[in-house]
Amino acid sequence: MCLWAVLKFAAMMTVLNPSVDSPAEAEAAALLIRRTGARATPARVRVLRLLHAAPAALTHHDIEQGLGDLALDRVTLYRVLDWLVESGLAHRNTDAQRVFRFSAAAIGEHAAHTHFRCEDCGRVFCLEAAPPEPPRLPDGFSLSRIELDLRGRCARCTGGNR
Amino acid sequence: MCLWAVLKFAAMMTVLNPSVDSPAEAEAAALLIRRTGARATPARVRVLRLLHAAPAALTHHDIEQGLGDLALDRVTLYRVLDWLVESGLAHRNTDAQRVFRFSAAAIGEHAAHTHFRCEDCGRVFCLEAAPPEPPRLPDGFSLSRIELDLRGRCARCTGGNR
DNA sequence: CGGATAGCTGCAACTGCGTTGCATGTGCTT
DNA sequence: AAGCACATGCAACGCAGTTGCAGCTATCCG
Ligand SMILES: [Mn+2]
Ligand SMILES: [Mn+2]
Ligand SMILES: [Zn+2]
Ligand SMILES: [Zn+2]
Numbered sequence: 001m002c003l004w005a006v007l008k009f010a011a012m013m014t015v016l017n018p019s020v021d022s023p024a025e026a027e028a029a030a031l032l033i034r035r036t037g038a039r040a041t042p043a044r045v046r047v048l049r050l051l052h053a054a055p056a057a058l059t060h061h062d063i064e065q066g067l068g069d070l071a072l073d074r075v076t077l078y079r080v081l082d083w084l085v086e087s088g089l090a091h092r093n094t095d096a097q098r099v100f101r102f103s104a105a106a107i108g109e110h111a112a113h114t115h116f117r118c119e120d121c122g123r124v125f126c127l128e129a130a131p132p133e134p135p136r137l138p139d140g141f142s143l144s145r146i147e148l149d150l151r152g153r154c155a156r157c158t159g160g161n162r
Numbered sequence: 163m164c165l166w167a168v169l170k171f172a173a174m175m176t177v178l179n180p181s182v183d184s185p186a187e188a189e190a191a192a193l194l195i196r197r198t199g200a201r202a203t204p205a206r207v208r209v210l211r212l213l214h215a216a217p218a219a220l221t222h223h224d225i226e227q228g229l230g231d232l233a234l235d236r237v238t239l240y241r242v243l244d245w246l247v248e249s250g251l252a253h254r255n256t257d258a259q260r261v262f263r264f265s266a267a268a269i270g271e272h273a274a275h276t277h278f279r280c281e282d283c284g285r286v287f288c289l290e291a292a293p294p295e296p297p298r299l300p301d302g303f304s305l306s307r308i309e310l311d312l313r314g315r316c317a318r319c320t321g322g323n324r
Numbered sequence: 325c326g327g328a329t330a331g332c333t334g335c336a337a338c339t340g341c342g343t344t345g346c347a348t349g350t351g352c353t354t
Numbered sequence: 355a356a357g358c359a360c361a362t363g364c365a366a367c368g369c370a371g372t373t374g375c376a377g378c379t380a381t382c383c384g
Binding site for chain 4: 200201203205206234235236237238241242245260
Binding site: 038039041043044072073074075076079080083098 | 330331332333334335336341342
């Protein structure tokens with residue numbers, strides 16, 4: 001377990017630790033879920049809260065670790081994540097090691113987006129940056145989303161700081 | 163095998179068909195390979211030529227089909243592709259179905275790039291479009307490549323044409 | 325409230341893409 | 355032509371993600 005994983009794990013446990021837990025946030029997540037017409041099950045609430053608290057896109061494995069004692073069945077977690085993506089509450093993308101990474105959708109969702117993708121650890125960061133101009137497409141192509149994808153090494157992987 | 167696969171397959175077979183084959187192109191590919199200091203084996207030459215001829219990024223499976231009679235061992239093809247990527251002659255990216263897709267590197271390689279990614283079939287198309295402005299990054303992040311990533315449906319998947 | 329039910333969850337088996345280990349073959353140098 | 359490092363083929367494996375099905379439960383209704 002690398003340093004980053006330890007820190008991330010600690011952060012997640014803080015989020016889900018009952019002694020630090022805020023029922024208000026849990027209820028907010030439950031509301032977002034019920035608004036879609038589906039059941040607000042503990043599994044969905046926990047995972048959605050974890051995604052909201054995460055500083056970067058997480059893998060299935062990350063989330064499994066982060067849930068700790070509140071662990072779900074492996075397949076259930078996959079299905080919860082699938083449902084979150086289908087319902088628009090989360091995004092899924094694939095990292096360089098061909099593993100899915102999940103992140104909470106912003107509340108006022110945007111069609112254009114800027115991400116930084118670390119070529120070393122594979123993490124994805126959402127950046128607040130102006131969406132670029134949509135260019136002209138070949139005939140027959142329809143555009144649904146425009147994304148500026150920056151690649152390089154993240155702060156932790158550069159090793160320069162902490 | 164969908165319509166697109168049939169057409170692509172036909173295109174590839176044309177490229178590799180001895181009766182239409184140009185030895186000059188084969189020798190050019192061999193030169194590119196030898197220039198890296200490695201051996202110009204038939205496997206590498208064939209695969210590199212196929213990638214050069216392809217209109218979009220191909221999967222391992224696509225290439226296996228495209229090679230037809232000149233088929234390689236499954237693992238050998240993976241290793242050839244790995245080598246092409248390491249040596250800078252090809253690029254690898256991962257599609258939405260978490261499958262690797264390979265494309266030949268442009269001769270005068272570029273740091274900024276624009277791709278269109280079909281959310282239906284997962285194919286990737288290289289577009290000639292102006293690179294966007296590099297935005298400001300958080301502290302400690304180093305940028306190695308900037309990529310404008312357009313998503314939607316390709317012409318064939320829209321079904322509108324042909 | 326308590327019971328019924330559609331919809332979740334858990335478990336086990338499975339798939340497909342990619343990897344590793346090792347024996348055999350071959351492009352390139354001399 | 356010979357030798358060797360490098361490349362290939364084959365078999366077994368690993369891991370992320372999927373599917374089928376039986377049992378559980380959040381929500382709806384009376
Ligand atoms: Mn984002
Ligand atoms: Mn490209
Ligand atoms: Zn990193
Ligand atoms: Zn398509």
